[in-house]
Amino acid sequence: MDEVITNLKLKEEKKATRQSYGETLVEIGKKNNNILVLDADLAGATKTNIFAKEFPERFFDMGIAEQDMIGTAAGFATCGKIPFASTFAVFAAGRAYDQIRNSVCYPNLNVKICATHCGVTVGEDGATHQMLEDLSLMRTLPNMTVISTSDDTQTKWMVEEISKIKGPVYLRLARLATPIIYDKNQKFEIGKAIQIGEGTDATVFATGVTVSEAIKAKEELKVEGINIRVVDMHTIKPIDKDMIIKCAKETKKLISIEDHNIIGGLGSAIAEVLTESYPTKLTRLGVKDTFGKSGKAEDLMKYFGVDKEAIIKEVKQ
Amino acid sequence: MKITKIVELEEKANKVRQGILEAVYNAKSGHPGGSLSCADILTVLYFNQMNIDEKNPKWEDRDRLVLSKGHCSPALYSCLANKGFFEIEKLKTFRNINSNLQGHPDLNKVPGVDMTSGSLGQGLSAANGMAIVGKMDKKDYRVYCILGDGEIEEGQVWEAAMTASKYKLDNLCVVVDNNNLQIDGTIEEVMSSYPIDEKFKSFGFQVINIDGHNIKEIIDAFDVAKEVKGKPTCIIAKTIKGKGISYMENQVGWHGKAPNEEQYNIAVEELGGAK
Numbered sequence: 001m002d003e004v005i006t007n008l009k010l011k012e013e014k015k016a017t018r019q020s021y022g023e024t025l026v027e028i029g030k031k032n033n034n035i036l037v038l039d040a041d042l043a044g045a046t047k048t049n050i051f052a053k054e055f056p057e058r059f060f061d062m063g064i065a066e067q068d069m070i071g072t073a074a075g076f077a078t079c080g081k082i083p084f085a086s087t088f089a090v091f092a093a094g095r096a097y098d099q100i101r102n103s104v105c106y107p108n109l110n111v112k113i114c115a116t117h118c119g120v121t122v123g124e125d126g127a128t129h130q131m132l133e134d135l136s137l138m139r140t141l142p143n144m145t146v147i148s149t150s151d152d153t154q155t156k157w158m159v160e161e162i163s164k165i166k167g168p169v170y171l172r173l174a175r176l177a178t179p180i181i182y183d184k185n186q187k188f189e190i191g192k193a194i195q196i197g198e199g200t201d202a203t204v205f206a207t208g209v210t211v212s213e214a215i216k217a218k219e220e221l222k223v224e225g226i227n228i229r230v231v232d233m234h235t236i237k238p239i240d241k242d243m244i245i246k247c248a249k250e251t252k253k254l255i256s257i258e259d260h261n262i263i264g265g266l267g268s269a270i271a272e273v274l275t276e277s278y279p280t281k282l283t284r285l286g287v288k289d290t291f292g293k294s295g296k297a298e299d300l301m302k303y304f305g306v307d308k309e310a311i312i313k314e315v316k317q
Numbered sequence: 318m319k320i321t322k323i324v325e326l327e328e329k330a331n332k333v334r335q336g337i338l339e340a341v342y343n344a345k346s347g348h349p350g351g352s353l354s355c356a357d358i359l360t361v362l363y364f365n366q367m368n369i370d371e372k373n374p375k376w377e378d379r380d381r382l383v384l385s386k387g388h389c390s391p392a393l394y395s396c397l398a399n400k401g402f403f404e405i406e407k408l409k410t411f412r413n414i415n416s417n418l419q420g421h422p423d424l425n426k427v428p429g430v431d432m433t434s435g436s437l438g439q440g441l442s443a444a445n446g447m448a449i450v451g452k453m454d455k456k457d458y459r460v461y462c463i464l465g466d467g468e469i470e471e472g473q474v475w476e477a478a479m480t481a482s483k484y485k486l487d488n489l490c491v492v493v494d495n496n497n498l499q500i501d502g503t504i505e506e507v508m509s510s511y512p513i514d515e516k517f518k519s520f521g522f523q524v525i526n527i528d529g530h531n532i533k534e535i536i537d538a539f540d541v542a543k544e545v546k547g548k549p550t551c552i553i554a555k556t557i558k559g560k561g562i563s564y565m566e567n568q569v570g571w572h573g574k575a576p577n578e579e580q581y582n583i584a585v586e587e588l589g590g591a592k
Contacts, residue, residue, distance in 0.1 A: 057453070058453075060449070062476075063476075063479065063480075065473075065476035065479070067438075067439075067442070067473040067476060068442045068445075068473055068477045068479075068480055070442070071439050071440075071441075071442020071443050071445075071446070071477065072442045072443070072445050072446040072449070072477075072480060073446065074432075074442070074443050074446060075432070075442065075443035075444060075445060075446015075447045075448075075449070075450070076447075076449070076450055077446075078381075078424070078431065078432060078443065078446070078447060079377075079446070079447055079450040079451075079454075080377075081450055083446075098436055099442075099473070101436075102433070102434075102435060102436040102439060103433070103436075103439050103442070103443060106423075106433055107423070107424050107425060107432070107433035108425060
């Protein structure tokens with residue numbers, strides 16, 4: 001698992017991780033009757049409707065009532081079921097935070113919260129629907145595993161994997177279609193970050209939609225003779241301390257980038273490791289303690305500095 | 318062994334009240350008022366109604382109870398202890414740092430607790446989840462959920478009420494412990510949830526109004542609920558906060574306070590003598 005991926009090329013095909021999630025639910029639903037899916041009137045957007053069509057008797061549309069959805073999922077879990085509860089990230093981690101805390105995490109119930117529409121890449125809907133604090137809120141909860149996937153291959157593997165592990169999981173998914181990064185046979189492991197490239201000029205720790213941006217930045221910088229590596233931090237909790245320390249030792253500069261507030265998310269999690277174990281300067285790229293706004297997803301990524309340009313600029317500084 | 322004689326259930330309810338007193342007195346904190354108001358209801362459930370096995374607390378086919386008003390854990394713990402899930406003596410460790418008897422129920426720490434609760438308004442959703450699974454898996458267990466009359470000011474309760482109705486959860490029976498008091502005053506003064514019966518009726522529940530301290534009425538209501546088909550039942554139990562300990566009855570100040578030694582001795586006397 002510690003091998004480095006070297007000759008990685010982004011695929012032409014793009015896909016949103018929410019789509020990969022919906023498709024995989026059907027696959028795991030075929031194998032395991034205990035998998036139940038809940039949604040809060042957003043099944044078309046979260047893609048749980050794919051599961052609903054195949055297994056209507058195991059799909060529960062809870063209406064516009066996210067708190068009740070999480071509580072019901074908790075009740076399912078006490079009876080040995082494996083509930084996957086989905087809605088937009090802002091309504092899951094935000095609106096239903098106390099239900100996730102007290103009805104799921106504290107009793108350590110086997111509920112999978114798969115939240116789509118994270119970050120500014122939600123686009124036109126604007127600030128009220130762009131969740132920028134979920135990694136922060138979810139990783140502070142005891143018993144919670146927090147995952148933020150970067151492409152189709154990884155999401156498919158992760159959805160299946162979290163159905164097999166016991167305990168609460170928060171899976172952060174995106175609305176925006178982004179390039180497929182990994183080959184179908186790529187191996188993953190929860191808690192093990194993936195190193196892409198061996199450059200020593202800088203490490204870019206990325207997660208979710210920013211991983212493909214970091215890979216694009218890496219390719220462009222290579223042309224100019226600057227060699228960086230990208231680390232795909234798909235697991236935010238438990239964080240891969242060994243990878244962070246290894247990169248801190250091997251590379252000249254450390255940068256993190258996330259479609260999330262720079263307070264409390266990936267950058268903060270990395271900073272916590274560095275501060276305690278290997279004090280090193282880290283530059284956190286992401287949304288800088290502000291709310292999002294309406295616009296096209298790609299334009300917003302540029303506006304808020306969560307794209308390849310922001311990385312290239314920071315590496316060169 | 319189910320207790321069927323009313324007088325024996327009344328005696329058991331008294332034992333449950335003694336346990337509540339021991340727990341709260343020894344902890345020097347806790348919530349006696351609301352625990353005492355739901356003591357008769359819980360006694361009927363645990364000793365007359367529910368199909369449970371104290372030797373196999375996680376038995377898959379058991380009836381389940383969610384004490385959504387989790388601060389009344391002394392009543393639940395006392396029922397479980399008197400039922401034999403754990404030693405009655407343990408009630409004296411309530412809220413102690415070395416005890417598994419947390420201030421609010423924890424399903425991982427206490428045998429017989431079916432759902433963790435404490436943050437008000439969340440229990441009915443979990444109870445619905447259990448009832449939906451029961452129907453899906455064609456099990457004939459029943460699910461009970463105890464709500465406070467102040468608790469139903471929480472919006473999630475009404476989200477959950479819609480869910481219970483949508484999924485026609487006739488294996489679910491909700492009880493509202495209507496003692497008419499919450500921390501800051503009476504229900505009417507603070508944020509009236511009345512008329513409670515009309516609200517649940519309009520949310521699609523079969524509603525039964527009872528005296529929550531009349532053992533026979535409580536049994537009859539649960540028996541009627543079992544026969545209702547196609548919809549959940551809500552029993553509105555008119556109760557007295559602090560019931561059984563004279564100076565606590567209908568006193569808002571006894572929501573979350575433990576008696577001192579003198580008060581404790583009076584209460585012991587009123588509940589039928591020394592333990």
